[in-house]
Amino acid sequence: MAEGDLKTLALADLHAELGGKFVGFAGYAMPVQYPLGVMGEHLWTRESAGLFDVSHMGQVMLPGDSDLETLVPVDVAGLAEGRQRYGFFTNDAGGVLDDLMIARVPDGLFLVVNAGCKDADIAHLRAHLDGVRVIEDRALLALQGPKAEAALAALIPEVADMRFMDSTRMAWNGAELWISRSGYTGEDGFEISIPEGRAEAFARALLEDERVEPIGLGARDSLRLEAGLPLYGQDMDPSVSPIEAGQAWAISKVRRSGGDRAGGFPGADTLLDQIANGAPRRRVGLLPEGRAPMRTGVEIFTSPDAPTPIGKITSGGFGPTLGAPMALALVASDTPGDIPLYGEVRGKRLPVAQVKLPFTPPGFKR
Amino acid sequence: MKFTEDHEWLEADGNIITVGITEHAATQLGDVVYVELPEVETQVSKGDEIVVIESVKAASDIIAPLDGEIVEVNDALADKPALVNEDAMGAAWFFKIKIDDLDALDEYISEEEYKDLIGE
Numbered sequence: 177m178a179e180g181d182l183k184t185l186a187l188a189d190l191h192a193e194l195g196g197k198f199v200g201f202a203g204y205a206m207p208v209q210y211p212l213g214v215m216g217e218h219l220w221t222r223e224s225a226g227l228f229d230v231s232h233m234g235q236v237m238l239p240g241d242s243d244l245e246t247l248v249p250v251d252v253a254g255l256a257e258g259r260q261r262y263g264f265f266t267n268d269a270g271g272v273l274d275d276l277m278i279a280r281v282p283d284g285l286f287l288v289v290n291a292g293c294k295d296a297d298i299a300h301l302r303a304h305l306d307g308v309r310v311i312e313d314r315a316l317l318a319l320q321g322p323k324a325e326a327a328l329a330a331l332i333p334e335v336a337d338m339r340f341m342d343s344t345r346m347a348w349n350g351a352e353l354w355i356s357r358s359g360y361t362g363e364d365g366f367e368i369s370i371p372e373g374r375a376e377a378f379a380r381a382l383l384e385d386e387r388v389e390p391i392g393l394g395a396r397d398s399l400r401l402e403a404g405l406p407l408y409g410q411d412m413d414p415s416v417s418p419i420e421a422g423q424a425w426a427i428s429k430v431r432r433s434g435g436d437r438a439g440g441f442p443g444a445d446t447l448l449d450q451i452a453n454g455a456p457r458r459r460v461g462l463l464p465e466g467r468a469p470m471r472t473g474v475e476i477f478t479s480p481d482a483p484t485p486i487g488k489i490t491s492g493g494f495g496p497t498l499g500a501p502m503a504l505a506l507v508a509s510d511t512p513g514d515i516p517l518y519g520e521v522r523g524k525r526l527p528v529a530q531v532k533l534p535f536t537p538p539g540f541k542r
Numbered sequence: 543m544k545f546t547e548d549h550e551w552l553e554a555d556g557n558i559i560t561v562g563i564t565e566h567a568a569t570q571l572g573d574v575v576y577v578e579l580p581e582v583e584t585q586v587s588k589g590d591e592i593v594v595i596e597s598v599k600a601a602s603d604i605i606a607p608l609d610g611e612i613v614e615v616n617d618a619l620a621d622k623p624a625l626v627n628e629d630a631m632g633a634a635w636f637f638k639i640k641i642d643d644l645d646a647l648d649e650y651i652s653e654e655e656y657k658d659l660i661g662e
Contacts, residue, residue, distance in 0.1 A: 214598040215573035394572070394599050467576045467623070469596050494575040494598050501576070522578075522594065 185231045186315045186372040187379060194383075194390050202291035204232040207392045214394035218496040221361060221399055222536075225321040226391035227382055234294030235311035235369055238285040242305050244278065249418075249441045251428035255280045260343040260356050262426050264418055265300060270443030270450065271414035272421065273300065275406075277367075279343035279356055286343070286354065288316070288367070290408045314354075315375035320365030320399070322539055323387040328366055331381055335366065340540045348378060361396065362403025363539045401502060402495045404461060404533030410472060411459065411490040411504050417443070419450040420506060422459035422533070427451065454509055457487065461533040462503040462517065466526060469494045469501040470519040476505050477518045480525045486511050489519065495535055502535045503528070544647055545656035546607050551631060557644055558613060560635045563595070563604065566660045568630035572597045574623045579615040580637060586612060588646075593636050595626065607650070610641035 182205040185191070191198070196207030207229065212220060220226055238244060244252045250263035260279035264272045274293035279286040284307075289297045301308045319328055329336045332346050335355060343356040354369035370378055382388050397407070406412050412421045430436045433448045464470050471492040475485035487507030495502045507517070518525040544552040549567035553560040568574070576596040586592055586606040593604035615637045619625060625634040641647075651659070 208599075209572065213573055218598075398598060467620075468578065469576060469601070471601065494596070496573075496598065 185229055186375050187229050187231065190376050190379060191229065191390070196390065196392060199393070201393060202232055204291065206232060207390070209392040209394045210390050212389060214392070214398065215496045217389065217391040217395035218398050220389045221321045221363060221391055221395060222497050223322065225319055225323040225327045225365075225385075225388045226361075226395070227379065227388050228318040228320065228391050228396055229315070229379070230318050230367070231315040231375070232291035233316055234287075234289040234291065234297060235314055235316060236287040236289065236298065236301065237283070237309040237311060238287065238301070238305060239307040240280070240284045242285055242307065244285060244305065245431070245437065246440060247300070247304060247442065248278070249427040249431045249444070249447060250278060251430045251437075252278060252285065253437065254428075254430065257282065258342055258344055260341045260358060264412070264423070264426070265297065266418070266441055266443040266447065267414050268442050269414075270417045270446030272408065272412040272416055272418055273297070273414060275408050275412060275423075277356070277358065281343060281345070281354065292409055311369070313372050314369045315372050317368045317370065317375065317379060318359050318365060319368065319382060319388070320359045320361040320363045322364060324363070324365040325541070327382060327385045327387045330385060338366075340364075349374070351378070353378075357541065360405055361399035362405065362534060362536060363399070364541045398493055398496060401491050401493055401504065402497055402534065402536045403538060404504070404535060406459070406504065407491055411506075416506065417447060417450055417455055419447060419455040420457045420459060424451055456509055457506045458509045459490075460505050460507055460513070461531045461535060462489070462505050462519070462528040463531050463535075464501045464503065464519060464526060464528045467501065468521055468526065470503050470521055470526070470528065474503070474519045474521055476507055476528070477520065477525060478511065478515065480518055482518075485520075486517075497536045543653060544650040545653060546650055547659060548605060548607075550604060550607055552607060552647065552650060554644070554647060557641050558638050559608060559610070559641060559647070560638050561604075561607060562635040563626070563630055564656070565630045566662070568626050568634075571595060571602060571626070572599060574626040577619040577623050577626065577636070579619065580612050582612055582615060584612045586610060586639065604636065606639070608639060608641050608646050609643070610639040612637050613640045614638040
């Protein structure tokens with residue numbers, strides 16, 4: 177896509193003023209990094225608070241009585257007002273169409289979906305449900321890191337009382353903010369939906385706090401990878417089931433076999449069978465032994481001379497907090513979990529250790 | 543010192559040429575976390591991909607600017623790849639290549655021409 181075809185964010189001028197370097201991502205001109213650099217921004221977020229513009233993501237409102245449970249394997253009916261759950265849209269084969277956040281709010285269900293999938297998600301929702309309303313006049317910001325609470329509470333003191341995955345509405349200078357205590361960096365933090373016309377003033381108010389720095393897409397990716405969080409389009413896609421992707425935990429008990437509302441979502445037979453009997457592949461965390469990062473697409477073998485790969489890396493890079501390369505891979509389920517594996521980089525098989533995820537400990541406030 | 547349009551610098555000492563990347567290139571790459579260097583005594587041809595530089599986000603190659611033999615590589619980069627960001631034009635040289643044909647350097651551009659190229 178030519179640069180001129182990219183959509184711009186409401187805060188584009190602010191990003192440019194802050195020295196943001198832009199790249200095309202999911203059809204938007206997005207700040208990938210600021211003068212601090214990807215490494216510096218990553219470490220800043222782990223130690224203090226990073227402000228991300230995630231306005232490219234889709235925001236959708238559904239009526240409260242929406243039958244969203246027919247599209248997601250999540251307990252939506254039992255979701256209390258003011259609470260949020262993570263989930264995914266599945267296809268008939270049990271693959272993942274997108275992952276999303278679902279919050280029950282006073283006037284319905286508020287969904288946040290990935291930028292690259294939002295058009296397809298909205299079409300999917302409209303094909304099956306009534307009352308789908310796309311929110312196009314609100315920006316979405318994420319404030320993440322151990323000092324996120326203190327920095328946001330300096331503007332809105334009540335946020336300090338929110339628990340992880342609470343979703344609530346609060347006012348700031350007359351603007352209604354939709355705030356959830358969540359994020360996708362492995363840190364405590366908040367996602368804040370705000371009317372576009374007020375977003376710049378709010379972002380500036382946060383950035384005036386010396387604990388807050390603007391953070392780009394580059395660090396967002398390394399932060400989520402260190403936190404062991406799968407990324408849609410890399411670690412999950414329509415050919416990967418959520419069980420394979422290590423996300424079985426997000427399939428609610430009431431939607432599983434034996435539950436009050438078992439099944440009833442696309443691919444239910446396959447997914448419930450995989451929960452009971454295992455899936456063909458599983459997601460593993462890998463630590464390459466050397467310093468060479470192993471990136472997406474690197475094939476994984478069980479020995480230096482095994483003829484065929486048993487899987488491949490779906491996300492890989494360097495972990496600034498970890499100080500070492502790290503990767504997520506999908507491998508055949510019968511691969512023993514306690515043996516070293518080998519990633520083939522530029523024709524060489526290099527050893528990788530299988531490790532428990534996440535790579536770095538989470539900072540969520542339960 | 544000569545420059546390539548691929549953002550390498552070449553410093554000649556007799557027929558031994560030291561090669562690194564420019565500060566401009568290092569800034570564009572971002573934080574370098576790993577450098578894979580060629581082996582000493584390797585014969586290389588102009589255009590061969592002989593160095594891999596991995597930054598936090600991506601991998602990129604450096605191609606051999608000249609025909610010749612690798613006579614020395616900068617082992618300091620193995621332990622401290624961040625040197626590329628700190629001192630691209632000095633301590634972070636990548637390799638030294640021995641060439642037969644010194645005239646081959648003539649096709650590369652001067653510092654002034656390089657600065658024009660990157661708009662400085």
